[in-house]
Amino acid sequence: MTEVKDSVLLRPNRPVGVVGYGAYVPMYRLPAREVARVWSGRDAELPIEEKAVAGLDEDTASMAIEAARNALARGQIDPRRIRAVWVGSESHPYAVKPTSTIVAEALGITPLTQAADWEFACKAGTEAMQAAIAFVGSGMAPYALSIGMDTAQGRPGDALEYTAAAGGAAYLLGPAEESLAVMEASLSYVTDTPDFWRRAHAHYPSHGQRFTGEPAYFHHVTNAAQLMLAELGRKPGDYRYAVLHQPNLKFPQRAAKLLGFKAEQIQAGLLVGRIGNTYAGSSLVGLSAVLDEARPGDRVLVVSFGSGAGSDAFSLEITERIEAARPRAPQTQDYIARRVEIDYATYARMRGKLLMK
Amino acid sequence: MSVARTWRTRKQRYGLMGERCDYCHNAIFPPRDVCPHCAEPAQREFALSGRGAVYSYTTVFDPPTGFEAYAPYPVALIKLEEGPMVTAQLTDVAPDQVRIGMPVEMVTRKLSEQGDEGVIVYSYKFRPQLQRPALTA
Ligand SMILES: [Zn+2]
Numbered sequence: 001m002t003e004v005k006d007s008v009l010l011r012p013n014r015p016v017g018v019v020g021y022g023a024y025v026p027m028y029r030l031p032a033r034e035v036a037r038v039w040s041g042r043d044a045e046l047p048i049e050e051k052a053v054a055g056l057d058e059d060t061a062s063m064a065i066e067a068a069r070n071a072l073a074r075g076q077i078d079p080r081r082i083r084a085v086w087v088g089s090e091s092h093p094y095a096v097k098p099t100s101t102i103v104a105e106a107l108g109i110t111p112l113t114q115a116a117d118w119e120f121a122c123k124a125g126t127e128a129m130q131a132a133i134a135f136v137g138s139g140m141a142p143y144a145l146s147i148g149m150d151t152a153q154g155r156p157g158d159a160l161e162y163t164a165a166a167g168g169a170a171y172l173l174g175p176a177e178e179s180l181a182v183m184e185a186s187l188s189y190v191t192d193t194p195d196f197w198r199r200a201h202a203h204y205p206s207h208g209q210r211f212t213g214e215p216a217y218f219h220h221v222t223n224a225a226q227l228m229l230a231e232l233g234r235k236p237g238d239y240r241y242a243v244l245h246q247p248n249l250k251f252p253q254r255a256a257k258l259l260g261f262k263a264e265q266i267q268a269g270l271l272v273g274r275i276g277n278t279y280a281g282s283s284l285v286g287l288s289a290v291l292d293e294a295r296p297g298d299r300v301l302v303v304s305f306g307s308g309a310g311s312d313a314f315s316l317e318i319t320e321r322i323e324a325a326r327p328r329a330p331q332t333q334d335y336i337a338r339r340v341e342i343d344y345a346t347y348a349r350m351r352g353k354l355l356m357k
Numbered sequence: 358m359s360v361a362r363t364w365r366t367r368k369q370r371y372g373l374m375g376e377r378c379d380y381c382h383n384a385i386f387p388p389r390d391v392c393p394h395c396a397e398p399a400q401r402e403f404a405l406s407g408r409g410a411v412y413s414y415t416t417v418f419d420p421p422t423g424f425e426a427y428a429p430y431p432v433a434l435i436k437l438e439e440g441p442m443v444t445a446q447l448t449d450v451a452p453d454q455v456r457i458g459m460p461v462e463m464v465t466r467k468l469s470e471q472g473d474e475g476v477i478v479y480s481y482k483f484r485p486q487l488q489r490p491a492l493t494a
Contacts, residue, residue, distance in 0.1 A: 027449055055448065055449060055466075056426060056427050056467075057427055057446075057448055057466040057467040057468070057482070058466060058467065059467060059477070061477075061479065062464075062465055062466045062467060062479060065371075065465045065479075066464060066465070093477055094477075102371075102479060105367055105368070105371055106371035106372055106465050106479070107372070108372065108404070292491065330487050330489055330491075331489070331491040332491075333491040334487055334488065334489045334490070334491045335487075337488070337490065337491070338487065338488070
């Protein structure tokens with residue numbers, strides 16, 4: 001058999017771009033020192049400053065609706081022209097019943113649309129985005145909506161409780177000529193790696209402790225980014241911004257350094273210190289913060305990471321449409337600035353950590 | 358709210374979908390058979406902006422079944438920009454911070470849950486209008 005050499009880049013037949021984007025971060029903040037006060041008594045080496053916590057009446061569906069409304073406000077298209085609503089999350093409100101139909105109904109997209117929920121730990125949102133690029137890029141759909149959103153939970157006292165947070169972003173994909181950022185290419189890199197998991201009926205996830213670093217996060221993030229850059233013939237210096245999945249402050253900073261990106265390239269999209277790890281929302285809400293300040297001609301590299309494990313890398317180029325689209329909806333920093341600090345007891349009530357019966 | 362009633366009212370609950378009267382052009386919410394302003398029957402579906410101001414309010418300490426998890430919570434009469442008055446819960450605001458005339462905007466949130474195994478009901482609520490300093494920064 002003769003070997004066929006396909007490109008490893010994922011690129012659609014017709015050019016696709018981001019027509020609208022929108023962030024959402026809930027207003028409550030749990031400082032990491034407050035988690036440390038309750039569980040460890042030490043506050044040296046905290047992984048972040050504080051994390052965003054969803055209010056009592058918020059979940060992945062309600063948060064996805066707000067982010068999607070912001071994306072549609074920027075995209076300014078008739079919602080009935082959207083042919084897919086895909087929500088990536090590891091905290092869908094129902095085990096069986098799609099989050100995506102709730103979002104589609106609330107936005108007036110129903111009934112002539114695809115609707116599905118995606119799962120792949122923290123990269124469920126970028127999986128949905130790749131599928132949306134393909135759906136539009138094949139000519140099957142004029143527009144498709146992809147969302148990464150989570151209300152992540154950590155076991156009380158576990159290392160993840162410091163960082164597991166709520167938030168995310170929505171992306172409306174459409175024809176490149178209508179877009180505020182063109183999707184140049186993407187690439188997926190996946191292996192079977194058991195770094196973090198949650199069994200079907202377990203409330204909290206489990207993780208492989210130190211296993212989460214080298215063989216999982218760093219291996220997948222750096223390989224996905226390097227392979228895509230090599231195929232595109234690009235260097236880190238060709239990008240104004242890089243956004244990497246951010247489970248804590250150290251990981252993305254170190255991965256960026258390994259890849260050859262400077263601190264100022266990851267600054268704008270590095271939100272984990274102030275909102276925590278928003279799981280499926282993490283790299284996508286980082287990207288929305290970048291789109292809030294990027295200028296036409298800037299290039300942006302985005303790399304997600306999902307446990308289990310894999311990374312999706314994307315290369316975007318900003319167009320002149322960004323300036324008009326940006327002010328049509330609240331910016332990522334508007335949500336981050338809306339901050340109400342809570343204590344551990346209030347957090348325990350909000351996240352249902354108290355067993356009432 | 359029964360599952361059937363929850364389902365029938367989902368459009369007006371999720372997105373503040375009202376009507377505009379073909380004759381007197383007033384905005385109408387919730388949708389109804391006859392215009393409350395001129396008594397004519399013909400109306401057109403119309404999405405309200407969701408912006409308004411608190412007209413009056415109270416705090417619920419003793420909530421009905423399904424709402425226990427959220428108490429105490431403020432409930433307000435909201436005067437919408439387009440004219441109609443609507444009763445709704447306020448969210449993202451402590452009961453003692455609510456003021457008459459406070460500018461608010463519509464969001465879609467969880468309204469009630471029928472236990473751990475029942476359906477989740479989502480509905481419009483109002484929160485203080487988001488400040489947007491990032492725009493001028
Ligand atoms: Zn009338």
